[in-house]
Amino acid sequence: MFSRTTTLKTGVQRCKALLPTALALAMSSFGAHAATTTWAPTHSHAALLKTVSTAPAVAGSAPVTHTSYVVNRHGLPQVQAAVSPLDGSKPLHVAVSLNLRNADQLQAFIKNVNTPGNAVFGKFLTPAQFKAAYAPTDAQVQAVIAHLQQSGFTHVSASANNTLVFADGNANTVATAFNATLKSYVENGRQRFGNDSDVMVPQALSGVVGSVIGLQNIEHKHPLSYLGKPVTQTATATTQAVATVTHSPTEFPAIYDAGSTPTAFNTTVGIITWGDLTQTRSDLNTMTTATAMAPVNVKVVPVTIGSLGEVDFSDDPSSDMEWNLDSQSIVGTSGGVKQLVFYSAANGRGGAADEELTDAGITAAYNQAVVDNIAKVVNVSLGEDETIANQSGTQQADDAIFAQAVAQGQTFSVASGDQGVYVSTGGEFETNAGVVFASPFSLSTYSVSEPATSPNVISVGGTKLSTNGGVWAGETTWNDGVEDAGDGNNRVWASTGGKSLFEAAPAWQATALGATTRQVPDVAYDASSVTGAQIFIAGQRYSVGGTSLASPMFVGVFARAQTYANNSIGFPASMMYRDFPNNPSVLHDVTSGSNGATVAGKTYGYTAATGWDFTTGFGSLDISKFNALAYTWGNGQPPTTNPPPAGPVALANGSAVITQGSAGTSQQFTLLVPGGMTSLTFRTSGGSGDVSVYVKRGAAASSTSYDYVSAHPSTNTESVAIRAPVAGIYYVTVTSPSVFTGVSVLGSFN
Incomplete structure (x- = not known):
């Protein structure tokens, strides 16, 4: 056994000897307090709560003492397996969150920068400006680094904005640095571990260290999506009357009335992910090809902590569905973005490596998106029980990161959750012959998901959508009831909403709702797998739902608004709660259904x-009307419009080109024909769809203005033959009422 007191004294002595002169004053009290083992609390509390009970003495024997553990989350579930000390050499990768400075001034700035008419309205901070005004100082960061190094941690480094310090350690170094012990047990064949005492720091670091993340893997962020059935046919939304059917992501703009509003072509969007993104990028290409969209400009940013590097970015097939849902829904709803940036956490590996997953890597990914400050809107389709996020200190760390995002004019959109009001239990119920009966927890005790409860994010709930001829026909609260989760458990699948147990109501909710605590969600979009999105997964279309669909849809809608307003809109929550009640036409108010x-x-x-x-917030948004309103939240400059259409593609005699187009669109071509030719032919063939060809000499051709036409039904084999053509430029238009891809276009003259 080692002595934490002795180890700490030795570490402090070495630390003081090695500290730069600039830090000597900052650490001077550290040695004095450490010598008497004076510790200060942090926001990270025990993940496992220990209870000791004593059985009464039986004649001839002494009383028996029994130690048991419960998980420190809503409901305090009992740990059923045997609990023992965690192996002291077990590798751990931690993220230490440091408190922001000038917190009151930061909140005042966040309010002012989003208040039209204020002197600082719209004057968002750069990361450098935020660091100078509100981030921990370099001296504070170095004091934390020195303490970790002297406690035995390795690969210690700090984030560029000074808010997180990353390090590699083990149970022994955790005991030395944080006066905390860790325990472990086996659950469903996997090792779980967590601290059974609060995390503390030496008194000199009190007020500097906010929390320590990575000390438990019992509960962590998980995707919020719901896999439905394979899709055997598409384009159902335009062929049925009022119906609940699945949709291609490219159909959502028409359903939610995008009209002539621009796409998000000038707005960069981020997505928080983990693991390898190869399959996701491949499926995104499949989707854009199948729907005749332009290829997406994709960037992948690996986010490492401690020594975790490229080797840890292994594929997690169980989560590919989530990242596919996020990316394809955003691209389809937005109509296309300037760039799509995947922030991929290194240690976020599910599946067989699930025991290695903690919140440290996910929080680091949030932070990297803020440090980079290139994504105007960031999607988070992840969540966990709010209680354990609060008790572990993750909530405190995440809130600080999201506050910086708001100060910089970035908006995080977060899925509210898929288990209705029962997040803490995973929404699990027991059934018998399809009938739901009482579960081993209080049905009247509700819980919500973090980070959706942060006052610095937009929380997006779920609806069940109905369409009529491809346009919006109605929405109800998403609640698919209690169904098999695919793992042998029955869960309620419904839009999560309710009241935070820990977050105070932001001013905009306190004013509009009279709330005292943060209430979710703010808005909602389609989430039922019955009416959800047709997503390509490993090349096959599946129906996928969950609030992990709803949040990316909001991201796509808001990214359109940002492009329309020249990316000048800040965090929109205060303006939403101010303006939505007085502009009901912007909303699809959802007035039926429940989330329990x-x-x-x-x-x-x-x-x-x-x-x-509490089920769907304000409801969903009409894209055109929302754009017109949200534009007033920006800087008032003339709105950005779609890029001018590309000029017609010039054909070369006898050389075919391949074209594609989305439903109802046209592709333009020209061919310069010299004099003296005896014949001129234009042909299309191959690919998929049903195209028509219109030809006109000297001016653009269309279905209402042409000299020649070939429009046979149900085929891409079209041909226009012209004898003794007059010299000049011939304009060719290829169009189709449905998506067409891989169509060959050939012009030739003799």
């Missing part, structure tokens, strides 16, 4: 109502 479960004839959870409610 029905057990023994009683329905639990919250019920939708007129106006804002």
